[in-house]
Amino acid sequence: MTTPLLEFRDTTITYRGALGAVPAVRGINLSIGAGETVGLAGESGSGKSTLAMSVLRLLPSSTTIGGQILLDGEDITGMKWGRLRAVRWADASVVFQGAMHGLNPVRRISDQIAEPIMVHGNETGPAVDKKVRELLDQVGLPKRRADAYPHELSGGQRQRVMIAMALACDPRLVIADEPTTALDVMIQAQVLDLLAALVAERGLGLLMISHDLSVLAGTCERLAVMYAGRIVEHGPSAEVVRDGKHPYTRALSGAFPTIGDPASRLAPSGLPGDPPDPSDLPSGCPFHPRCASAIDECSTIDVGPRPVTRDHDAACVLVAAEAHA
Amino acid sequence: MNDVLLQTDDVHVGFATPGGGRVRAVAGVNLDLHAGEIVALVGESGCGKSTLARTLLGLHRPDQGSVSFEGATLPTSVRGLRAFRRQVQLILQDPTGALNPRHSVYEAVAEGLRIHHVPGNEPELVADALSRAGLRPPERFLSLLPGELSGGQRQRVVIAGALALQPRVLIADEPVASLDASVRGEILALLLRLRDDLGLASLVVTHDLGLAWNIADRIAVMYLGRIVESGPAPEVLTAPKHPYTKALLSVLPESPERIVLTGEPPDPARIPAGCRFHPRCPALASGAADAVADRCRTVDPTPLAAGETGVACHLVNQIEPATTG
Numbered sequence: 134m135t136t137p138l139l140e141f142r143d144t145t146i147t148y149r150g151a152l153g154a155v156p157a158v159r160g161i162n163l164s165i166g167a168g169e170t171v172g173l174a175g176e177s178g179s180g181k182s183t184l185a186m187s188v189l190r191l192l193p194s195s196t197t198i199g200g201q202i203l204l205d206g207e208d209i210t211g212m213k214w215g216r217l218r219a220v221r222w223a224d225a226s227v228v229f230q231g232a233m234h235g236l237n238p239v240r241r242i243s244d245q246i247a248e249p250i251m252v253h254g255n256e257t258g259p260a261v262d263k264k265v266r267e268l269l270d271q272v273g274l275p276k277r278r279a280d281a282y283p284h285e286l287s288g289g290q291r292q293r294v295m296i297a298m299a300l301a302c303d304p305r306l307v308i309a310d311e312p313t314t315a316l317d318v319m320i321q322a323q324v325l326d327l328l329a330a331l332v333a334e335r336g337l338g339l340l341m342i343s344h345d346l347s348v349l350a351g352t353c354e355r356l357a358v359m360y361a362g363r364i365v366e367h368g369p370s371a372e373v374v375r376d377g378k379h380p381y382t383r384a385l386s387g388a389f390p391t392i393g394d395p396a397s398r399l400a401p402s403g404l405p406g407d408p409p410d411p412s413d414l415p416s417g418c419p420f421h422p423r424c425a426s427a428i429d430e431c432s433t434i435d436v437g438p439r440p441v442t443r444d445h446d447a448a449c450v451l452v453a454a455e456a457h458a
Numbered sequence: 459m460n461d462v463l464l465q466t467d468d469v470h471v472g473f474a475t476p477g478g479g480r481v482r483a484v485a486g487v488n489l490d491l492h493a494g495e496i497v498a499l500v501g502e503s504g505c506g507k508s509t510l511a512r513t514l515l516g517l518h519r520p521d522q523g524s525v526s527f528e529g530a531t532l533p534t535s536v537r538g539l540r541a542f543r544r545q546v547q548l549i550l551q552d553p554t555g556a557l558n559p560r561h562s563v564y565e566a567v568a569e570g571l572r573i574h575h576v577p578g579n580e581p582e583l584v585a586d587a588l589s590r591a592g593l594r595p596p597e598r599f600l601s602l603l604p605g606e607l608s609g610g611q612r613q614r615v616v617i618a619g620a621l622a623l624q625p626r627v628l629i630a631d632e633p634v635a636s637l638d639a640s641v642r643g644e645i646l647a648l649l650l651r652l653r654d655d656l657g658l659a660s661l662v663v664t665h666d667l668g669l670a671w672n673i674a675d676r677i678a679v680m681y682l683g684r685i686v687e688s689g690p691a692p693e694v695l696t697a698p699k700h701p702y703t704k705a706l707l708s709v710l711p712e713s714p715e716r717i718v719l720t721g722e723p724p725d726p727a728r729i730p731a732g733c734r735f736h737p738r739c740p741a742l743a744s745g746a747a748d749a750v751a752d753r754c755r756t757v758d759p760t761p762l763a764a765g766e767t768g769v770a771c772h773l774v775n776q777i778e779p780a781t782t783g
Contacts, residue, residue, distance in 0.1 A: 176638040177609075288503075317502040317665055322709035322718045344639050351711035381640075388639040391712050392671045393696050399650065401672040403643020407608035423640075 136206040137164040138306045138338040143200035146183050155412040157183040159362035170339040172349030175359035176408045181342050185310050189221050222249040226299040230311035235295055236283040242294045243279040249301045268297040289320035306338040325352050347389045350374045358382045361409050361419035368445025378447035380424045463627055463659055464514055465490040465764055468523035471513050481727045483509040485683035488764040494657040498674035500664055506683040511629050511663045515548055544574045547620035551632035553612035557604040564600040567619045583622055591618035592648055610641035628660040646673050671695050679703045682724055682734045689767035699769045701741045732756045747773040
């Protein structure tokens with residue numbers, strides 16, 4: 134097997150807060166190869182954005198990372214600054230959520246897209262201009278908009294600029310953190326189509342993060358569902374969405390109803406309770422206080438991933454119980 | 459159903475722009491809301507749905523046309539508006555912004571009671587409103603500050619503040635857009651329960667069609683200041699007729715065939731001549747509407763009447779005339 138583009142090995146991430154240590158990510162194993170698309174789903178506080186930021190070491194310096202995060206086989210936790218700078222944008226890049234805040238409001242977008250190219254490549258002047266125009270073309274922005282400032286663009290256009298920047302140095306891995314959350318459905322569809330097309334065309338690895346399972350399922354082959362800092366279910370997208378084994382996955386997929394499905398008509402489905410506080414997790418399985426299928430054991434033991442099929446696992450006691458039955 | 463609570467009659471709302479132009483945010487809308495029903499007003503950003511909602515609350519005065527509550531035109535005096543707003547309460551998208559961070563839950567809910575001089579035992583009224591909004595037992599929440607609550611709990615406090623005044627109508631502008639997926643269903647279930655238990659009518663402004671499928675009895679689809687399709691929610695969502703509604707539904711992740719409209723959402727400062735949707739209309743572009751193409755480009759379709767099940771589209775109305783029966 135070839136080395137994956139990105140591999141998390143027993144990764145843990147702990148924030149140091151005023152009130153002590155907050156374990157945001159508690160043991161993640163996940164790998165992404167070239168041309169693979171992986172969706173990471175979860176709610177606020179589940180640790181999904183923390184995990185994304187950790188890949189390029191974008192977390193506060195007080196954060197401690199345990200385990201390994203391998204980028205092309207090289208552990209990023211041990212990288213020196215110079216190496217890290219070279220890796221950022223060129224090997225892996227991030228499309229951040231909220232495109233409004235990711236762009237510099239007083240610089241033209243063409244200059245902002247050119248910046249990583251000039252920092253990382255040897256190209257100058259006309260070659261950079263040419264590259265910027267190509268990128269704008271690829272993300273479907275009219276070339277005449279190259280000299281626009283961010284505020285002159287719509288939300289969808291700004292998100293396209295962010296994608297153009299992420300692709301500027303031909304990275305092999307793109308991490309997209311809620312790339313379409315602030316956008317309207319129609320613009321969201323345009324941006325997702327664009328991402329999918331670029332990934333397919335360039336054979337990129339894509340890690341896409343969202344709280345919307347249906348958005349992820351439409352773009353990614355595999356899905357990992359996070360709850361309280363762990364992956365609770367991981368498998369092929371269609372299988373996870375349609376036939377999720379973890380009760381939390383089922384609740385998430387029920388939260389966004391399928392229009393035309395009589396079961397959800399006038400019957401919104403949600404989960405009682407609130408997402409857990411990472412600094413004060415419940416005992417046993419952290420999901421048990423909100424779980425409709427919880428049994429006595431759940432409050433005392435926290436099970437790891439259990440195989441459902443060959444490439445699908447779920448961290449729930451009921452998975453084994455079903456297999457026995 | 460003839461117990462109409464809120465109704466708009468040919469409402470136009472515009473804003474002056476810095477250049478001396480005028481943005482026509484709402485351009486001739488007829489909409490009604492009956493007691494005990496939930497109507498979803500759906501559309502993309504900039505379509506005028508939030509402006510329409512604010513006009514229904516008397517926060518904008520229409521340039522033309524009128525808004526009436528229980529058959530009487532909305533008052534314009536401060537005193538008259540205050541009495542009206544006790545009946546019609548607003549719930550905003552972001553509960554964190556709607557709550558004063560230094561006011562306890564009790565204060566937040568009691569504020570409305572004081573403004574409206576509601577007679578009765580204040581602590582009892584507050585506790586009652588909290589438990590109806592699903593914050594039980596209310597005593598546990600009274601002294602908490604918004605910062606100590608989760609997003610879902612904050613939205614429940616906002617809803618409790620509205621319920622305390624025993625309104626007839628809730629106008630909710632994207633009530634779950636800022637909430638986590640698992641909490642979303644719970645808040646929607648609350649709106650449904652309030653309708654069933656108290657006969658409370660709601661107008662839910664949203665761009666989320668799944669939400670409409672979850673809770674709405676009727677749906678009105680808005681495009682560039684005009685309602686282009688309206689009718690019972692199951693009908694509109696499962697058998698959309700207007701090319702715009704069809705496109706909106708087609709880009710949902712589970713949809714088999716996607717019609718991605720090109721271009722950005724249109725600009726209310728420059729409403730196209732003829733049918734306002736014609737420059738983006740897939741039916742016109744594909745030639746399916748050739749027989750009516752001239753009318754699409756030159757004649758503005760007749761606005762839908764309040765409560766009408768129908769479509770403002772030349773093509774659809776040519777095939778099956780609007781005058782049913």
